[in-house]
Amino acid sequence: GENVEQHPSTLSVQEGDSAVIKCTYSDSASNYFPWYKQELGKGPQLIIDIRSNVGEKKDQRIAVTLNKTAKHFSLHITETQPEDSAVYFCAASNDYKLSFGAGTTVTVRA
């Protein structure tokens, strides 16, 4: 089955700086890569996703890049704000079954 590794496990950034989270996947058949943000006591929230026919996608301060050859994808958050503090999960799939990374706890310092 698919195996997704996510790094780093924790990330602390100064407000206004950028944050980058990286994930690798094992199954070359995977073609859908979503990112979820989970705040304390809440369910994972889909924040951005990318499909295998696209190399990069941007939505305001967040962007995702995909390198299919290397089988890795990354989440970039620019101009971080305190409300960006949360746990972020990457996932990979080629059908309905999402394989999740272990999560990255992001802390934005004021």
Next chain:
Amino acid sequence: DAGVIQSPRHEVTEMGQEVTLRCKPISGHNSLFWYRQTMMRGLELLIYFNNNVPIDDSGMPEDRFSAKMPNASFSTLKIQPSEPRDSAVYFCASSLIGYEQYFGPGTRLTVT
């Protein structure tokens, strides 16, 4: 839209008791997923329904777990009998095309 609705939000029960978790998916979505989240194992898919039919239940840990989807707007996950190791947060998610899954707020289950 109100999003995925789950109830109860918190459940505390004693070992051996029956527990029923409930989920209302987003209206119009045809796929429903039950997940379990623990610190040790992260997010695990328990069961997947498409058009109310269970398609993949390979993640259901034991026969003590069962799930039903009697109609497009309601699903239940039942644990009978419950055990302390079932303590976790259980999420329901729904999707229109299977890819973009939207999660509910979860039910935090504690079995003592």
